[in-house]
Structures are given as C-alpha cells and as structure tokens.
Amino acid sequence: MNRNKNAEPTIHDIARELEISASTVSRALNDNPRISLKTKEKIKAVADKLGYRPNTLASNLRNKKSNTIGIVVPLINRHFFSSVISGVEDVAFKAGFNVVISQSNDLAAKEISIVQSMFSNRVDGLIISIAMQTDTFDHLKLFSKKHIPLVFFDRAVPEIETDKIVVDDFAGAYRVTQHLIDQGYQRIGHLAGPQNLTTYLDRKNGYIDALRKNRIAFDESLIIVNTLTSEEGVLAVQQLMSLPEPPDAIFCGNDTTALSVMIYLRNKGIRIPEDIGIVGFSNEPFSKVVSPSISTIAQPGFEMGQKAAELIIRKIENKERTYQTITLPTELIIRESSSRK
Known part of the structure; x- marks a missing residue:
C-alpha cells in the first residue's frame, strides 16, 4: 500500500522500508542497547530520508515529562530580564531542557493567561517574575498545589512557599541614598514602584532607613509611587519640582525613569549633578553611554537566571519539597549623574 505523501511518516513506514518490525525501529530510535550500531545507522538513514519526526508530545504524555521549562518576565526588552533569560538558558540547555519564554508586559491578565497556557501544555516547571499589576495568585498557586516546581526571581510572592531568587533591594537602596548624602545632597526624592511588590517596598524602606x-x-x-515608565518619570519629576521645596536629588526606581527625569531637567536648564543628583537602578546598557552617564545599581541578572534554572531542574529531577530563598548582592556604580564632589 502506498503511503500518503502528505502524511507524517511513522515508525511503521520505516519498518516497511527495511522489512523489519516496528518495535525494532522504536528501540533503535530510542538508542536501545539491544539493537546493533549497524542496524541503528540503517534505521536512522531511512528515518532521515522519509523526514520522520518523533512524536514528542505522545512520548511526553506517556512519561509525564516534557523536558520544558517555562519562563515569564515582565518585559523582555529590559537588559536585566534578558540577562536572567540568558542565565536560565545557559544551564537548562546543558541539562537537556528546552525553555519557553513569554512576557506579561506587566499586565496581570496577560500573565494569568500565559501561566495557565504553560500549565495546560505541561511544562515541567515555571520560572517567573510577576507583573506589576498582579495582586491575585491563584494561577501560580495551581503549580504548587500540583507539585509542579515554581521559582520566583526578582519579584516574588511571599504568600507562596517555593524557591525564590532575589537581590538585596533594601541594601541597594540604602547604598544609593547614603551615596547621595555623602555627595552633599540633603533633600532626596524617590520614584518608587508599586508597593504591592516587595522589590519596590524594600527599595523604599532602604531609602527611608538611610535618611x-x-x-x-x-x-x-x-x-512618588508609579509604574516607573518613561512617561510616568516625567510626570513624577514635574510634581517633585513644583513643590515649595523641590528635591536636590532623586533616587529613581529604575534606569528608564532616571533617563526620562534627566532629559526633562536638562530641557529646563537644570544642571546634573550640580543642581540635582540622579541615581537609577538596574544598570541598563544606555546608562553608561548617555551624557551625563547615570549612576545606578547593578543586579547580577545572569547569575540569578543560572541559579533559578539549577533550583528548578533539581526540583524536577529529584522531586524535592524543601524550599529556599537566595538573596544576591547588588553593586553601586557611581557615574557622572551623582558625582558632585
């Protein structure tokens, strides 16, 4: 019987071509030691000629394992998050895992949809930094209820007991504020991210503690608390500079707002750092090439990704039920925007 040319070739087609059993083909393609190397090579050659593709979905359903890790980030175009993705892939690829990447655009509804889709598609584990809007967590609790490994990085959910990889946001913010004070600034403003996220709450508390x-x-x-976009950075600096006593320095919750604040101030003829000091957070690549260059906090994104992948793969393979929080240090990078002395 002739095979339909549009149909996907199967192990039965390979078996017919070589006049052997389908079970022998299956064993050979799965590298069974009972099959000789010569036979394996013949079978592989015919499989390649016919364009055979293994049905990994069916295999995954049988084995209850997809060898796939999902990762959800707020914004792929931020250097920090792309660095984390690179770290995850570095470890996952070497361990034989595929990585499916998606971004929530900091939208709760999109995050919920993505996470539910990854759950339905049977990822072996999920690595996620939650969206700024996210304030309910049932979509994430589903993973822990089903004992599917879940690792938070950067923005974690305290209510869910699982592995977390974070940086010391409190210490980083304290160091920024102390640096500004050491440079002679006394009235220091702060552009803070949403306070439902411990990341930004810790940064605000570090700033307050240093004061x-x-x-x-x-x-x-x-x-001023906002979502730290460029547009909201401009609105925030306008509000701060309209105060009866405006600030002489601003600690921005990320480099994106720091840049928009600097552009606004420069257009108003306000000198940086002479009249006002600016510090950002995250060490985006643009922060060292703009003029003046932006003082900021560097986060070890690649290392965070590596550790997140190591943790989740260990959970997938060993079915561990103990959890840990790993806190990594940050680094203050002093550049022109805050160097007044």
Whole structure:
C-alpha cells in the first residue's frame, strides 16, 4: 500500500522500508542497547530520508515529562530580564531542557493567561517574575498545589512557599541614598514602584532607613509611587519640582525613569549633578553611554537566571519539597549623574 505523501511518516513506514518490525525501529530510535550500531545507522538513514519526526508530545504524555521549562518576565526588552533569560538558558540547555519564554508586559491578565497556557501544555516547571499589576495568585498557586516546581526571581510572592531568587533591594537602596548624602545632597526624592511588590517596598524602606540613620527628616511628599515608565518619570519629576521645596536629588526606581527625569531637567536648564543628583537602578546598557552617564545599581541578572534554572531542574529531577530563598548582592556604580564632589 502506498503511503500518503502528505502524511507524517511513522515508525511503521520505516519498518516497511527495511522489512523489519516496528518495535525494532522504536528501540533503535530510542538508542536501545539491544539493537546493533549497524542496524541503528540503517534505521536512522531511512528515518532521515522519509523526514520522520518523533512524536514528542505522545512520548511526553506517556512519561509525564516534557523536558520544558517555562519562563515569564515582565518585559523582555529590559537588559536585566534578558540577562536572567540568558542565565536560565545557559544551564537548562546543558541539562537537556528546552525553555519557553513569554512576557506579561506587566499586565496581570496577560500573565494569568500565559501561566495557565504553560500549565495546560505541561511544562515541567515555571520560572517567573510577576507583573506589576498582579495582586491575585491563584494561577501560580495551581503549580504548587500540583507539585509542579515554581521559582520566583526578582519579584516574588511571599504568600507562596517555593524557591525564590532575589537581590538585596533594601541594601541597594540604602547604598544609593547614603551615596547621595555623602555627595552633599540633603533633600532626596524617590520614584518608587508599586508597593504591592516587595522589590519596590524594600527599595523604599532602604531609602527611608538611610535618611533616618543620617538624621534627615523624612518627607512623604518626596516619594512618588508609579509604574516607573518613561512617561510616568516625567510626570513624577514635574510634581517633585513644583513643590515649595523641590528635591536636590532623586533616587529613581529604575534606569528608564532616571533617563526620562534627566532629559526633562536638562530641557529646563537644570544642571546634573550640580543642581540635582540622579541615581537609577538596574544598570541598563544606555546608562553608561548617555551624557551625563547615570549612576545606578547593578543586579547580577545572569547569575540569578543560572541559579533559578539549577533550583528548578533539581526540583524536577529529584522531586524535592524543601524550599529556599537566595538573596544576591547588588553593586553601586557611581557615574557622572551623582558625582558632585
């Protein structure tokens, strides 16, 4: 019987071509030691000629393992998140795992849809940094309920007991604020991210603690909470500079807002760092090439990704039920935007 040319070739087609059993073909393609090397080579040659593709979906369903790790980031175009992805892939590829990458665009609804899709497609584990909007977690609790490994990085959910890889945001923010004080700045504003995320709450608290330890009065009007986009950076600096006593320095929750703040101030004829100091967070590549270059906090994104992958693969393979939180240090990078002395 002639095979339909449009149909996917099967092990039965290979078996007919070589006049052997389908079970022998199956064993050979799965590298069974009972099959001789010569026979394996013949079978592989015919499989390649026919364009045979293994049915990995069916195999995964049988083995209850897809050898796939899902990773969800808020924004792929941010250097920090792309560095984490590179770290995950570096470890996962060497361990024989594929990585499926998606971005939530910091939208809760999109994150929920992505995570549910990854669950339905039977990823072996999920690595995620939650969206700024996310404030309900049933879509993530589903993984822990089904004992599917889940690792949070950067933005974690305290309510879910699982592995977490974070940086010391509190210490990083404290170091930024102390640096600005050491440069002679006294009225320091802060552009903070959403306070439902511990990442940004810790940064705000580190800033406040540094002020307190230096006996500088805390002024609530100097803190503006938003989603740290370029547009909101401009709105925030306009609000700060309209205060009866405007700030002489601004600690921005990321480099994106730091850049938009600097552009706005420069267009108003305000000198940086002479009139006002600026520090960002995340060490985006543009921060060292703009003028003035932006002081910032560097996060070990690649290392975070590596550790997240190592943790999740260990969970997948060993079915461990103990969890840990790994906190990595940050580095203050002092550049022109805050170097007044």
